[in-house]
Amino acid sequence: MFGGKTTGYILGSIVFSVCSLAFSLNNASFGAEYTGNSGCKCHMGKGCFEGEEYKERLHSNTWEKRLKGTPDAENPDCLKCHGSAYGEKIAEAGKKYLPNVQCEACHGAGSEYKKVKDNYEGKGKDAFKELLKKDPLLARKVQYDAGLIVAGINGPATVKEQCLKCHWENKDDKNKCPKTDKVMDYKDAFKKDDHRDNDEVDDVIKKMSPEDKKKWAALLPKDEILNSPLKPKKKE
Numbered sequence: 001m002f003g004g005k006t007t008g009y010i011l012g013s014i015v016f017s018v019c020s021l022a023f024s025l026n027n028a029s030f031g032a033e034y035t036g037n038s039g040c041k042c043h044m045g046k047g048c049f050e051g052e053e054y055k056e057r058l059h060s061n062t063w064e065k066r067l068k069g070t071p072d073a074e075n076p077d078c079l080k081c082h083g084s085a086y087g088e089k090i091a092e093a094g095k096k097y098l099p100n101v102q103c104e105a106c107h108g109a110g111s112e113y114k115k116v117k118d119n120y121e122g123k124g125k126d127a128f129k130e131l132l133k134k135d136p137l138l139a140r141k142v143q144y145d146a147g148l149i150v151a152g153i154n155g156p157a158t159v160k161e162q163c164l165k166c167h168w169e170n171k172d173d174k175n176k177c178p179k180t181d182k183v184m185d186y187k188d189a190f191k192k193d194d195h196r197d198n199d200e201v202d203d204v205i206k207k208m209s210p211e212d213k214k215k216w217a218a219l220l221p222k223d224e225i226l227n228s229p230l231k232p233k234k235k236e
């Protein structure tokens, strides 16, 4: 009764529906909101690479510097690069965007992975730290499952791909800033912006067998640039 074509079609639709179901479940289980940088406090402390250095980066104040007080201050065409989370769900009521290129512009809406860190499995504020010591990979997984994105691992396939959402390498690029012709030198830009640190997961990865690497591929760097040596850490 079912000719090859029909079976193919039915199978196709099943595969398609299962995929879209998985997709919508994923998104539904997030309901994640953008918290803004103040939600990233544990990364922003003194002596902390991302936090201290971030404040010196042009990403951190580009809205104040380039848009604030101009007719373009709330222009979506500018905010997509000089701001964050335009048109997305933002925790603070009434906000339509976040100024500047904040952490979540690249790492995804933070409310859900913040909950994991603050109160993993409802076991209080030390539970995540304990998990990180006991099972670093699982600690990474639960954060990724809660929406944390790191380009080159579980987000855009390469870090460069993420940068090119707001930067360009060619003056004639259609997706470029109308106010400047300066093009990105990726290698240089990566060096300036790189803020990886050597954490518990990295130590585990170094000792992993090739079989385990395969098994945990979803949690490991795919972009080669993420295997390049880290910057020396700044002392407090």
Ligand code: HEC
Binding pocket: 066, 067, 072, 075, 077, 078, 079, 080, 081, 082, 165, 166, 167, 175, 176, 177, 178, 179, 180, 182, 183, 184
């Ligand atoms: C595709 C992303 C993107 C969009 C869209 C965008 N910008 Fe930019 N803009 C950038 C980047 C990246 C730079 C910095 C380039 C550099 O210094 O290498 C920049 C630089 C600037 C500068 C500094 C120029 C200079 O003289 O150095 C101003 C001012 C500016 N943007 C305003 C705007 C305004 C206003 C809009 C909206 C009309 C806008 N931008 C849209 C990404 C963007």
Ligand code: HEC
Binding pocket: 037, 040, 043, 044, 050, 051, 054, 059, 101, 102, 103, 104, 105, 106, 107, 150, 151, 159, 162, 193, 194, 195, 196, 197, 198, 199, 226
């Ligand atoms: C422009 C995009 C971008 C912004 C903005 C950004 N990050 Fe990152 N972040 C990345 C990328 C890409 C990586 C991995 C490679 C690297 O460090 O460049 C990363 C790595 C990290 C890591 C290390 C992960 C690891 O496994 O070593 C932490 C922690 C982190 N970011 C926190 C932050 C915090 C906190 C902020 C805000 C203060 C922030 N990031 C802002 C893109 C960004």
Ligand code: HEC
Binding pocket: 058, 059, 061, 062, 063, 065, 066, 080, 081, 082, 083, 101, 105, 106, 159, 160, 162, 163, 164, 165, 166, 167, 188, 189, 190, 191, 192, 193, 194
């Ligand atoms: C959401 C948009 C956005 C993303 C994504 C983004 N940038 Fe930027 N970046 C900007 C804007 C806007 C500026 C301009 C800041 C200014 O001059 O006001 C900028 C400026 C910079 C600068 C300072 C200019 C310079 O050459 O010194 C560096 C470095 C940089 N970005 C690196 C990166 C890297 C590396 C990535 C990818 C990991 C990245 N950016 C991703 C928007 C973005």
